[in-house]
Amino acid sequence: MKVAVVHEWLVTYAGSEKVCEQLLLMFPEAELYSLVEFLDDELRFFLHERSPRTSFLQHLPFAKRHFRAYLPLMPLAIEQFDLSDYDLVLSSHHAVTKGVITRPDQLHISYVHTPMRYAWEMQQQYLQGANLKRGIRAIAASAILHYLRMWDVATANRVDHYLANSRFVAQRIWKTYRRKATVVYPPVAIDRFQARSVRDDFYLTISRFVPYKRVDLTVQAFTRLGLPLVVIGDGPTREQVTSQGSSNVVFLAPQSDAVIEDYLQRCKAFVYPAEEDFGITLVEAQAAGAPVIAYGKGGAAETVISGKTGILFNEQTVDSMVSAIQQFEDGQFTFQLEDLRQQAERFSPDRFRQELSQLIDQKFAQFRAGDAIH
Known part of the structure; x- marks a missing residue:
C-alpha cells in the first residue's frame, strides 16, 4: 500500500504537526506533501529525514514570512499535487488539504483538526481582529472568505472518510459539510510530565493572545480576585490584555518546552477560558498533576471531568470564571493525582496510533471490497 501524507504547511511544531508526526511513524515509507516548508533546523526532527514535496507557493515572493497572505491561492495550490501513484491519501486538514484531487480507486481519509x-x-x-470591518479592504477580505466557503463545501465530497479530533469538531464537520466523522482524539505526549503532589501557590495559563482565546477574561478574573497568576504567551492582543492586569499577574513571553513542563508541574491549577476544538494543553496539565479550570464547551468538555480532574464553568464571562476559581480555592472538590494522570493517559500517542491503524485497515479493506465506507 503506497501512502501519501498531505499536511497544510510546515512552519512550526504544534498540535497538527504532532498528528502529522504520528502518521509518518505509522507509515515509514509514506511520501509527505505540504503547501510550504519553512521549518527551522531544530524543528525538522519530526519529519524523520523526509524532504516534503511543496507547492508553487514555496517559491513566491516573501512566502517564508508571509505565506498566509497567499490564502486565496491555496485551493489552487493544493489541487496541483499529483497524488496518482498512491493507494491511500491521508490529509491533515484545517484549511485546504482535504481538497486534494484523487482518483475513484484511491482512498482519501482526512483527519480534521477543524x-x-x-x-x-x-x-x-x-x-474585527484584523481591523477589516469597513472599507475596500474589508469588502475584499469578505469576498475572499466567501469564495473559500464555496470551495470548501464544493470539495467536501473529495474525502472518502472523515476523522475528527473531538466530538465538538465532528459536529462542526456535520454542520459545514453534512458528512459524518469518526472521532479519534489526537496524540498528547503525556510522558513528558511528572504528576507532582506538591504544588506552588500560583495559577497558570498558556495561550496565544488572539481574541477567541479570551485571555482577557483570565486576567480580569485574577485581577478581581488578587490571586497569583502566570500568563505565558504572545500575540496581537498582548498589549491590550496586559493593560488589564494588576501586580498579582505576571506575563511571560513564549517559553521553551522544558520551562513549560516545569510551570505545569508546579502550578496550583491550569486555567483556560477559550472554546477549543480539542485543547492539548488541558491534557498536558492533567498529566502534570494540575487540575483544570476551563470553559465547559468545546474540547474541554471531552478532556476534563468536572469535579474529578477539574472544574468547568458554564458561561464565557468573568463572573462565571471567578465563581469557578472561588470553588477551587474553597476546596469544594478534591483532586487525586491518580485520576488526573489516568484521564491524561486516554490521549497517549500509543492509543492514537492503535485506534487510527485499526480504523485505516478497516476502511481500506472495505474500500477494496467495494463496500460503502460512510
Whole structure:
C-alpha cells in the first residue's frame, strides 16, 4: 500500500504537526506533501529525514514570512499535487488539504483538526481582529472568505472518510459539510510530565493572545480576585490584555518546552477560558498533576471531568470564571493525582496510533471490497 501524507504547511511544531508526526511513524515509507516548508533546523526532527514535496507557493515572493497572505491561492495550490501513484491519501486538514484531487480507486481519509473557522463561524471575529470591518479592504477580505466557503463545501465530497479530533469538531464537520466523522482524539505526549503532589501557590495559563482565546477574561478574573497568576504567551492582543492586569499577574513571553513542563508541574491549577476544538494543553496539565479550570464547551468538555480532574464553568464571562476559581480555592472538590494522570493517559500517542491503524485497515479493506465506507 503506497501512502501519501498531505499536511497544510510546515512552519512550526504544534498540535497538527504532532498528528502529522504520528502518521509518518505509522507509515515509514509514506511520501509527505505540504503547501510550504519553512521549518527551522531544530524543528525538522519530526519529519524523520523526509524532504516534503511543496507547492508553487514555496517559491513566491516573501512566502517564508508571509505565506498566509497567499490564502486565496491555496485551493489552487493544493489541487496541483499529483497524488496518482498512491493507494491511500491521508490529509491533515484545517484549511485546504482535504481538497486534494484523487482518483475513484484511491482512498482519501482526512483527519480534521477543524474546518476553516476563520471562513465560517468565526469570520466576524477574525475580520474585527484584523481591523477589516469597513472599507475596500474589508469588502475584499469578505469576498475572499466567501469564495473559500464555496470551495470548501464544493470539495467536501473529495474525502472518502472523515476523522475528527473531538466530538465538538465532528459536529462542526456535520454542520459545514453534512458528512459524518469518526472521532479519534489526537496524540498528547503525556510522558513528558511528572504528576507532582506538591504544588506552588500560583495559577497558570498558556495561550496565544488572539481574541477567541479570551485571555482577557483570565486576567480580569485574577485581577478581581488578587490571586497569583502566570500568563505565558504572545500575540496581537498582548498589549491590550496586559493593560488589564494588576501586580498579582505576571506575563511571560513564549517559553521553551522544558520551562513549560516545569510551570505545569508546579502550578496550583491550569486555567483556560477559550472554546477549543480539542485543547492539548488541558491534557498536558492533567498529566502534570494540575487540575483544570476551563470553559465547559468545546474540547474541554471531552478532556476534563468536572469535579474529578477539574472544574468547568458554564458561561464565557468573568463572573462565571471567578465563581469557578472561588470553588477551587474553597476546596469544594478534591483532586487525586491518580485520576488526573489516568484521564491524561486516554490521549497517549500509543492509543492514537492503535485506534487510527485499526480504523485505516478497516476502511481500506472495505474500500477494496467495494463496500460503502460512510
